[in-house]
Amino acid sequence: MCWPPCECPLEGLELRRIQGPVRWLEEVDSTNRLARAWALEGAPEGALVVARRQTAGRGRRGRAWHSPEGGLWLSVVLRPPALEGLSLAMGLAVARTCRELGVEAEIRWPNDVWAGGRKLAGVLAEGHSTGGADDFAIAGLGINANLHSSHFPPELEGTATSLARERGQEVDLRDLLRRTVQQVDGVYARFTAGGFAPLVPELAALCPMLGRPVEVESSGDRWVGVASRIAPDGALELEDGRRLHQVERLRVL
Numbered sequence: 001m002c003w004p005p006c007e008c009p010l011e012g013l014e015l016r017r018i019q020g021p022v023r024w025l026e027e028v029d030s031t032n033r034l035a036r037a038w039a040l041e042g043a044p045e046g047a048l049v050v051a052r053r054q055t056a057g058r059g060r061r062g063r064a065w066h067s068p069e070g071g072l073w074l075s076v077v078l079r080p081p082a083l084e085g086l087s088l089a090m091g092l093a094v095a096r097t098c099r100e101l102g103v104e105a106e107i108r109w110p111n112d113v114w115a116g117g118r119k120l121a122g123v124l125a126e127g128h129s130t131g132g133a134d135d136f137a138i139a140g141l142g143i144n145a146n147l148h149s150s151h152f153p154p155e156l157e158g159t160a161t162s163l164a165r166e167r168g169q170e171v172d173l174r175d176l177l178r179r180t181v182q183q184v185d186g187v188y189a190r191f192t193a194g195g196f197a198p199l200v201p202e203l204a205a206l207c208p209m210l211g212r213p214v215e216v217e218s219s220g221d222r223w224v225g226v227a228s229r230i231a232p233d234g235a236l237e238l239e240d241g242r243r244l245h246q247v248e249r250l251r252v253l
């Protein structure tokens with residue numbers, strides 16, 4: 001992709017809700033941080049922030065997201081009727097995109113996309129309540145596109161992967177962006193029309209951790225259970241009846 005883009009990369013796509021405007025940045029601390037500030041200034045639903053690299057990319061719970069040049073780092077302003085399941089819905093959009101490109105991406109509750117036993121992409125969905133009709137959410141998507149092992153710090157070398165690594169061939173970032181926006185638009189249209197529940201069967205089919213033992217860490221506790229299903233509100237249910245909404249860490253055993 002020429003950067004900044006020489007023509008509008010969304011041109012020609014049939015989009016319902018996610019139509020831009022788009023802000024392109026060579027470098028930013030975090031696209032989620034900037035998208036939030038923009039939304040507070042009145043950015044419409046569907047506004048997008050895309051950066052070539054992030055200097056302080058964010059994961060959940062204050063964790064860092066490693067975002068050098070070569071990945072797709074983007075945030076979208078959404079005004080969903082409810083937040084339940086939004087993060088998983090966005091994960092579904094990312095997994096569908098990666099699958100279109102020939103990578104057998106899987107979803108790992110609550111917000112990861114994996115391939116070949118490693119983390120390929122992450123989603124950070126953050127809701128912002130202003131106490132009125134202006135409530136919004138920012139969905140941040142980080143897809144390791146053309147990252148190679150030398151791009152990852154030592155602690156991620158054995159756990160992270162990229163589209164290029166899985167396919168043995170780099171992807172065109174402009175094409176990846178177009179496909180991602182198209183998928184986000186389609187999944188988000190379904191999400192706003194019917195809520196999260198109708199997405200669950202498709203999601204579950206891409207979620208091989210269901211039926212497997214998982215080790216969970218939450219509020220200082222650690223335990224093992226068998227993941228049984230994703231509930232219509234986005235919770236992960238375990239065979240022992242526990243329902244998980246937020247966890248610090250989850251490892252599939």
Ligand code: BT5
Nearest residue numbers: 030031032057058059060063065066074122123140142160
């Ligand atoms: C996530 O958090 O997976 C959410 C990542 C969201 C990133 C996007 S990029 C665009 C937007 N702007 C932002 O500032 N963020 C969003 P979490 O589940 O907490 O996972 C974070 C953990 O994943 C880290 O603690 C590392 O172990 C690992 N990690 C960090 N960078 C990675 C990378 N590039 N690839 C794979 N794993 C990574």
